[in-house]
Amino acid sequence: MYKDPVKESISWMRVIILTVLIVLLSRHFLFEPVAVHGESMMPTFEENDKVVLAKIYSIENFDMIVFTAPNGVNFIKRVIGVPGDVISMQDDQLYLNGKAVTEPYLEKNLKTAKQMGMLRLTEDLKEFTVPSESYFVLGDNRLNSTDSRVLGFISEKSVVGEVKVRISPLEHVGVVE
Numbered sequence: 001m002y003k004d005p006v007k008e009s010i011s012w013m014r015v016i017i018l019t020v021l022i023v024l025l026s027r028h029f030l031f032e033p034v035a036v037h038g039e040s041m042m043p044t045f046e047e048n049d050k051v052v053l054a055k056i057y058s059i060e061n062f063d064m065i066v067f068t069a070p071n072g073v074n075f076i077k078r079v080i081g082v083p084g085d086v087i088s089m090q091d092d093q094l095y096l097n098g099k100a101v102t103e104p105y106l107e108k109n110l111k112t113a114k115q116m117g118m119l120r121l122t123e124d125l126k127e128f129t130v131p132s133e134s135y136f137v138l139g140d141n142r143l144n145s146t147d148s149r150v151l152g153f154i155s156e157k158s159v160v161g162e163v164k165v166r167i168s169p170l171e172h173v174g175v176v177e
């Protein structure tokens with residue numbers, strides 16, 4: 001403890017300034033809180049859910065990312081294909097590099113689509129290869145999603161970050177799988 005109140009005040013100001021600086025730098029370079037807008041990722045994420053993005057990331061298949069679309073709007077989507085992946089879709093079955101892939105996050109939407117009399121949740125996609133430095137992304141709510149089917153491949157440079165943690169609503173707080 002300082003006996004001189006001026007020195008103690010200066011010491012506290014340094015701590016406060018350093019803390020603010022660390023928080024600002026962390027937010028700019030490491031993490032960013034984001035609110036979910038729209039229905040394209042339902043039921044995984046609902047309107048106004050709050051998530052935290054990691055800005056240092058290694059994106060893999062089925063990770064969720066936020067990216068900036070060409071019109072400047074940020075979207076949250078699931079990465080289906082990374083560079084070099086071969087993708088196709090037949091009768092709501094995703095094929096990744098020639099192998100059928102289970103998409104458990106679609107079960108609720110598949111059930112809803114069938115109850116509505118729809119034959120398919122996702123239209124068939126002829127086989128294609130994801131180009132280098134790009135991703136193929138889809139929303140979990142395939143019936144209501146502006147994703148790579150509309151926007152095309154997503155450039156690595158447009159990725160804002162990878163979704164790591166949900167911080168709101170409280171009943172769903174936790175690490176995003």
